[in-house]
Amino acid sequence: MTARRFAERAIADGLVLAAILGWWLLSRRLPDFLMPSPWRVATTLASLFLTPALLADTAASAARVIISVSLATVLGAGLAIIPYRWPVTDGIVRDRITPFLNSFPSVGWAILAMIWFGTSDAAVVFVEVAILTPFCLINILEGLKELDHELIEMGASFTRHRKRSFLKIVVPLLLPYVMSALRIAYGIAWKIALVAELFGVSSGLGYLMLKAEIVSDAASVYATCFAIVLLFLAGEKLVLDPLSRLVAYK
């Protein structure tokens, strides 16, 4: 068993090494604007986190992602609760708002935001929230549908206080769904952060990337892509994983 595990590891890491090696060999034959060497991309990547001016862009993107994910989760939860509280609105949320937001193209939001709000931080956050909200909404709607009704009835038999039973029973039961909504939103947020920043603003990783693309600075384009992968993985390992463990133990 351990021998097989070892072989699995060797192949997986060997593949990564082979990919980097292949990239390096290619970069020696191709010009820099097409395929920069891994080493140059690595130094550019490091400068995104170390050079103060570039770190400001990285931090701006990260701040926008964090704000948008939180807003989208709150907004999605709010929209999902409405039909739970007032069943008449079920058709509005489920058959109108959800499909509308869900099939709205993300580039469409980006262009409209640029026309409506000009180039500002708020425009970028608006675009990200607009794209993320349906994912949160769908997840929490699903959670509300799966709620254990017997548990809620039991709660009702213990107290007539609706708010109390909502806080003590519905909210804890819903937490795993909110958590997975947060996780999905976070995963998408980093990918679409670039789209949102390509149009609106003059800071952030998306802006850096577009600027690099225009002057054919391929090393920076590569580095921004990898920076996003790193930031995404870091946030998931350092924030989301501990948070979902916390929710699961409750």
Added chain:
Amino acid sequence: MPSANSLAATEPRAANAAWTQRRRSRLAANLFTLAFLAAWWGYSLTVPPFVLPGPAPVAARLYQFFTTYNLWKQAVASLEHILAGMAISLVVGSALALAAHYAPVLRLAVHGRLSPFLNSFSGIGWTLLAIVWFGIDEFTVVFAISVVLTPFAIINMREGLETLDRELLEMAASFTRNRWREFVKVVVPSLAPFVFATLRISFGVSWKVALAAELFGGRTGLGYLFNLAQQNFDIRLILVVIAIIIAFVYATDRFLFAPLQARFARPDASAGP
């Protein structure tokens, strides 16, 4: 609806209440749509038309869209990009998932390295890299769509392979020693619901990726129209393209994928990303 009928026979009042409830809910939804259009119209009167044109000019432009050949051509081009991307990603993703399933030694390489990497790489990143590599071209667009969709295919097909019915496989093994035959007759049919789930998810995602890819790296397609409209400040065209996409994606999901998937129904097959 036989179940609704039997319910009505046993509990007429409850069924009636549920029916009234559903009708009310639908009425509320339609009123909401009207209110939305009215609010749009009202607001469009207060702002200049290059910020937000009203529903009537947009509808007129939509009519113009449907009667102009060139615009149809762009819509068809987008559809072609998407179908090509979906097909490629399904084949590549399934091949990778199958490889990891039948050669477990590759499992970590596929599910632990490749899939998370692809999954956390931004679609716009792929598009800009593809422009650097291949130039502004149809191939760039199809490449970007395929790479973005591949992890969805890997994850879904893995799910499918892991829930294969062991007893069914044992039974198949007792009938034939021919592994290929077993694969085609037993494994492939049990994977069908997961293929559908993959296609359904891919379709929803691919429209968004396709537009972004065509906007930056294409010379054809609805995303390219976006690019032109943005340069000419033709916000009516932007709204028309958005409306067409919403209508098309919603209609396809509702009238094509939902009934098809209900037929292949397996409750856990719709597990999305």
